[in-house]
Amino acid sequence: MKRRMMNKIKKTLVIGLIVSLSMTGLAACGGGNSGTEAGGSVVTAGSTSVQPLSEELAAVFMDANPGYTVDVQGGGSGQGIKSIQEGIADIGALSRNLKDEEKSSVSKEITIALDGIAVVVNKDTTVKNLTLEQIRQIYTGEINNWKEVGGVDAPITVVSREEGSGTRGAFTEITKVLVKDAAGNETDNTVANALIQPSTGSVKTTVASTPNTIGYVSLGALDDSVKTVKVEGVVPSIENVIDGSYKISRPFIYVVGEKVSETAQLYLDFVLSEEGQAVVVDNGFISVK
Amino acid sequence: MKAYEKTIEKLILISAIVTTVSVALITVFIFKTGMPILLKYGVLDFITGTDWSPTNNIFGIMPLIIGTLAVTLGALIIGVPTGIACAVYLSEIASKKTAGPFKAAIELLAGIPSVVYGFFGLIVLVPAIRNYILPIFQKFNPELNTSGFSILAGAVILAIMILPTIVSLSENAITAVPHEFREASLALGANKRETIMKVIVPAAKSGIFSSVILAMGRAIGETMAVLLITGNVAQMPGSILDPVATLTGTIAMEMSYAGPTHQQALFAIGIILFIIIMLLNILAQAVMKKMGGVN
Numbered sequence: 001m002k003r004r005m006m007n008k009i010k011k012t013l014v015i016g017l018i019v020s021l022s023m024t025g026l027a028a029c030g031g032g033n034s035g036t037e038a039g040g041s042v043v044t045a046g047s048t049s050v051q052p053l054s055e056e057l058a059a060v061f062m063d064a065n066p067g068y069t070v071d072v073q074g075g076g077s078g079q080g081i082k083s084i085q086e087g088i089a090d091i092g093a094l095s096r097n098l099k100d101e102e103k104s105s106v107s108k109e110i111t112i113a114l115d116g117i118a119v120v121v122n123k124d125t126t127v128k129n130l131t132l133e134q135i136r137q138i139y140t141g142e143i144n145n146w147k148e149v150g151g152v153d154a155p156i157t158v159v160s161r162e163e164g165s166g167t168r169g170a171f172t173e174i175t176k177v178l179v180k181d182a183a184g185n186e187t188d189n190t191v192a193n194a195l196i197q198p199s200t201g202s203v204k205t206t207v208a209s210t211p212n213t214i215g216y217v218s219l220g221a222l223d224d225s226v227k228t229v230k231v232e233g234v235v236p237s238i239e240n241v242i243d244g245s246y247k248i249s250r251p252f253i254y255v256v257g258e259k260v261s262e263t264a265q266l267y268l269d270f271v272l273s274e275e276g277q278a279v280v281v282d283n284g285f286i287s288v289k
Numbered sequence: 290m291k292a293y294e295k296t297i298e299k300l301i302l303i304s305a306i307v308t309t310v311s312v313a314l315i316t317v318f319i320f321k322t323g324m325p326i327l328l329k330y331g332v333l334d335f336i337t338g339t340d341w342s343p344t345n346n347i348f349g350i351m352p353l354i355i356g357t358l359a360v361t362l363g364a365l366i367i368g369v370p371t372g373i374a375c376a377v378y379l380s381e382i383a384s385k386k387t388a389g390p391f392k393a394a395i396e397l398l399a400g401i402p403s404v405v406y407g408f409f410g411l412i413v414l415v416p417a418i419r420n421y422i423l424p425i426f427q428k429f430n431p432e433l434n435t436s437g438f439s440i441l442a443g444a445v446i447l448a449i450m451i452l453p454t455i456v457s458l459s460e461n462a463i464t465a466v467p468h469e470f471r472e473a474s475l476a477l478g479a480n481k482r483e484t485i486m487k488v489i490v491p492a493a494k495s496g497i498f499s500s501v502i503l504a505m506g507r508a509i510g511e512t513m514a515v516l517l518i519t520g521n522v523a524q525m526p527g528s529i530l531d532p533v534a535t536l537t538g539t540i541a542m543e544m545s546y547a548g549p550t551h552q553q554a555l556f557a558i559g560i561i562l563f564i565i566i567m568l569l570n571i572l573a574q575a576v577m578k579k580m581g582g583v584n
Contacts, residue, residue, distance in 0.1 A: 155434055157436045162521070162542045162543050163342070163343045163344050163543055163551070164343065164545075164547045164551055186345070188342065188344050188345055192522070192523075192524045193522055193524060193532070194522065195436060195438050195520040195521065195522060195532055196520070196521035196522060196523075196534070196542070197521070198521070198541070198542035202517065205411060206411075206438075209411070209412065209415070209416060210415070210416075210436050210437065210438075211419075
């Protein structure tokens with residue numbers, strides 16, 4: 001009697017297992033094809049720095065407007081311009097100002113958010129102010145001791161982000177660590193022995209725990225584990241980024257070509273609305289309103 | 290009952306197929322994505338190039354290979370003797386009662402997530418190297434300087450991480466040595482030390498060796514812990530206090546933002562890593578066959 005019971009229990013277990021396995025299988029297959037009703041779709045492409053913000057904005061937009069889809073693609077700021085030229089995307093995303101030669105292919109540019117990059121140092125560092133030129137020299141290795149910029153006699157440990165990071169891209173571009181030759185080829189001259197950390201958080205931890213370090217993080221991610229330095233005498237703050245006096249900042253820009261579809265316009269209106277800008281602030285960026 | 294067993298058999302077969310197909314798919318995928326750039330850039334240039342600067346379209350992974358090998362070798366130098374000694378102690382010297390807590394602790398070590406090891410290294414080991422190890426090195430070479438992010442930090446953390454593998458597998462191998470060996474050795478007048486060193490460990494060598502190979506595989510593949518503490522600087526290291534970047538760390542770190550060519554290059558690193566691990570496995574099997582190991 002007892003054995004039979006056990007067998008029954010075993011059988012039930014096995015059947016249960018099979019059922020649950022096939023259910024997960026089905027669920028995995030079913031995810032892709034949710035039917036879309038009337039509405040439309042928008043494709044944005046471009047800067048990978050803007051991409052996470054665009055994805056958040058798109059998610060909130062799609063929640064609020066069932067039937068509409070926003071497809072967020074990356075590719076880089078340059079790709080953003082190219083995509084609207086070629087009509088692959090409705091909206092191009094850039095994490096830098098438009099270049100002169102790009103202006104002709106853009107009919108309208110909309111700044112959707114601002115981002116400041118703060119230069120941070122270890123708490124024991126006595127240096128309080130750096131010029132853009134000094135920052136460039138530190139990051140290219142021309143200056144490698146704090147005494148050369150008014151600090152104590154100690155070697156500087158440079159902390160940077162990984163290759164391809166949007167923050168690194170913007171930082172090196174603004175501080176001219178990234179140089180461009182006549183042919184338009186860019187060379188990143190970051191000093192070879194810079195410690196590389198893969199995220200804003202680990203840059204902060206490294207700078208906080210290692211004496212004589214210098215690093216840079218997005219303004220939205222600052223906390224008191226590290227000390228900020230003034231850049232050209234200006235404190236990194238939201239106000240100073242908005243009025244343009246703090247130099248290491250970048251706009252997040254959406255650009256559109258001649259023709260703007262109704263859906264694209266709806267999405268752009270949403271991004272600039274109070275609700276859209278709330279998403280911007282939630283993600284640690286600075287609202288343009 | 291027959292149908293029931295048939296179903297189970299089929300299910301097991303499906304599991305086996307899924308495993309094999311996964312391996313095949315992953316291999317095909319890695320090669321398909323990484324091969325174009327490897328061929329375009331030149332396999333030899335890719336492997337022997339000493340400059341890794343993907344945003345400047347320079348892909349030389351020699352510093353990464355050196356970084357991986359240096360950290361792994363360091364981990365083995367620290368971890369293998371410690372691990373084998375620990376295994377000998379647990380199986381030959383300690384009583385069952387004393388060995389219990391040790392074994393439990395070592396098993397616990399295997400269950401700690403690697404990012405926790407990394408964080409421990411970042412908070413404890415990196416400052417310790419900067420504050421205590423560096424002065425020792427400076428006695429010999431006053432020029433030397435380090436932030437603490439270094440080969441040494443990676444090697445120590447990896448050594449701790451591979452200990453459970455070495456200890457438990459070696460211990461199994463040592464325990465599996467027939468009791469007659471010990472008795473015979475002691476009967477011939479050998480003392481305990483001689484018995485362990487000259488009879489038991491040599492008899493268990495193939496098991497011990499395979500534990501080392503598995504440990505090495507783990508050390509090469511480890512990503513997160515190493516990423517946090519080696520500094521990720523893609524340059525040729527001059528000393529064990531210099532920071533390095535590893536193959537796996539570079540892939541993990543740069544994948545998220547990489548542009549198309551850069552991404553292909555990361556997959557090409559994957560190919561190289563794949564080949565290195567395959568070679569190691571083949572080598573290990575060959576050596577084990579030569580040793581005439583049974584287990």
